[in-house]
Amino acid sequence: HHTFVARSQKLNQPVPSKKAVQPQASYKVAVLGAAGGIGQPLSLLIKMSPLVSALHLYDIANVKGVAADLSHCNTPSKVIDFTGASELANALKGVNVVVIPAGVPRKPGMTRDDLFNINANIVKTLVEAVADNCPDAFIHVISNPVNSTVPIAAEVLKQKGVYDPKKLFGVTTLDVVRANTFVAQNKDLKLIDVDVPVVGGHAGITILPLLSKAKPTVSFTDEEIESLTVRIQNAGTEVVEAKAGAGSATLSMAYAAARFVESSLRALDGDGDVYECAFIQSDITELPFFASRIKIGKKGVEEVISADFQGLTEYEQKALQALKPELKESIEKGIKFVEKQK
Ligand code: NAI
Numbered sequence: 001h002h003t004f005v006a007r008s009q010k011l012n013q014p015v016p017s018k019k020a021v022q023p024q025a026s027y028k029v030a031v032l033g034a035a036g037g038i039g040q041p042l043s044l045l046i047k048m049s050p051l052v053s054a055l056h057l058y059d060i061a062n063v064k065g066v067a068a069d070l071s072h073c074n075t076p077s078k079v080i081d082f083t084g085a086s087e088l089a090n091a092l093k094g095v096n097v098v099v100i101p102a103g104v105p106r107k108p109g110m111t112r113d114d115l116f117n118i119n120a121n122i123v124k125t126l127v128e129a130v131a132d133n134c135p136d137a138f139i140h141v142i143s144n145p146v147n148s149t150v151p152i153a154a155e156v157l158k159q160k161g162v163y164d165p166k167k168l169f170g171v172t173t174l175d176v177v178r179a180n181t182f183v184a185q186n187k188d189l190k191l192i193d194v195d196v197p198v199v200g201g202h203a204g205i206t207i208l209p210l211l212s213k214a215k216p217t218v219s220f221t222d223e224e225i226e227s228l229t230v231r232i233q234n235a236g237t238e239v240v241e242a243k244a245g246a247g248s249a250t251l252s253m254a255y256a257a258a259r260f261v262e263s264s265l266r267a268l269d270g271d272g273d274v275y276e277c278a279f280i281q282s283d284i285t286e287l288p289f290f291a292s293r294i295k296i297g298k299k300g301v302e303e304v305i306s307a308d309f310q311g312l313t314e315y316e317q318k319a320l321q322a323l324k325p326e327l328k329e330s331i332e333k334g335i336k337f338v339e340k341q342k
Contacts, residue, residue: 025269026053030095032126033102035059035066037250045258051265052077058091092133097264103143105248106240112145112203119143120337127153131160138167138264146170146202150279151334166300170279172202172291173256178235179209187218197308198277199292201327207233212313267296289331
């Protein structure tokens with residue numbers, strides 16, 4: 001889907017008169033943690049969307065410069081900066097989609113769960129403000145560990161009496177982006193054609209690419225399946241190690257998150273053909289949350305694509321069973337974190 005437009009004007013072509021221009025859809029998007037490694041390039045990509053009328057950039061510091069910089073791009077959305085807790089409520093009022101990449105990233109040797117203590121508090125505080133100021137918005141949680149921060153967000157929204165499970169998404173798009181890239185490379189396929197559903201969660205072995213459901217249909221040897229699966233599961237760590245202490249994936253993550261934002265906006269705008277993977281409340285397994293392919297509509301999750309779970313290979317079935325204990329523990333850790341603070 002090529003919906004990002006760099007607004008170029010062709011030479012010798014008259015700029016259409018105001019009347020002739022199709023009215024653009026106008027959605028407001030807030031990025032919480034907008035001055036960070038993910039937040040900056042993500043905000044740039046969202047600034048390129050024709051579906052956005054206002055881009056609210058929130059961070060605890062350094063967001064004024066980011067907003068001033070982005071505001072010079074001649075794309076439709078208005079960029080507004082919000083700094084610190086006292087401006088958080090205003091950053092959220094009237095917003096349709098809230099994206100949360102606030103928090104600390106991994107350093108070499110760390111698991112996503114090592115981030116729990118810091119990021120759990122950040123996500124809790126931010127989602128409380130979302131509940132108070134834009135309870136109807138789609139919420140995209142990027143801050144890790146996603147397997148725990150999404151249950152935290154759900155508990156906070158429940159406490160506030162505004163939880164709509166169809167509108168809370170853990171962003172796992174990067175796992176799909178990586179799976180698509182690695183499969184296309186491995187099989188010498190045209191990248192644009194490849195789509196691999198990735199299910200489960202967003203950490204280590206909880207990330208399960210369903211290679212048997214890849215489009216186009218491709219056959220893999222057992223060795224290829226094993227090495228591709230492990231590479232997709234550890235791709236984040238590949239980046240953490242390459243950055244050697246300077247953080248984790250930011251640019252590919254921004255790309256993936258921007259794709260998920262654009263998909264959400266298209267769904268809000270009435271496009272009836274929007275499918276993405278995301279970590280959501282789900283009854284596809286006995287666990288309360290699970291990532292899978294979903295159809296997104298105007299009201300959020302419209303359908304969980306259960307067909308992806310039929311006819312799994314033996315490898316996939318085993319991996320699916322094997323990931324559940326870890327995922328269950330991470331989900332419960334998130335829920336307990338909020339309950340303890342009641
Ligand atoms: P970063 O450290 O570069 O940026 C984080 C930003 O959050 C900073 O600008 C910081 O000021 C801000 N922040 C901290 N506390 C805040 C608060 N209370 N309110 C608002 N903003 C606050 O980190 P980076 O690389 O951008 O990563 C952010 C998060 O995204 C990390 O938790 C990382 O693990 C996660 N991540 C998730 C991925 C996914 O696939 N879901 C992939 C890669 C990273």
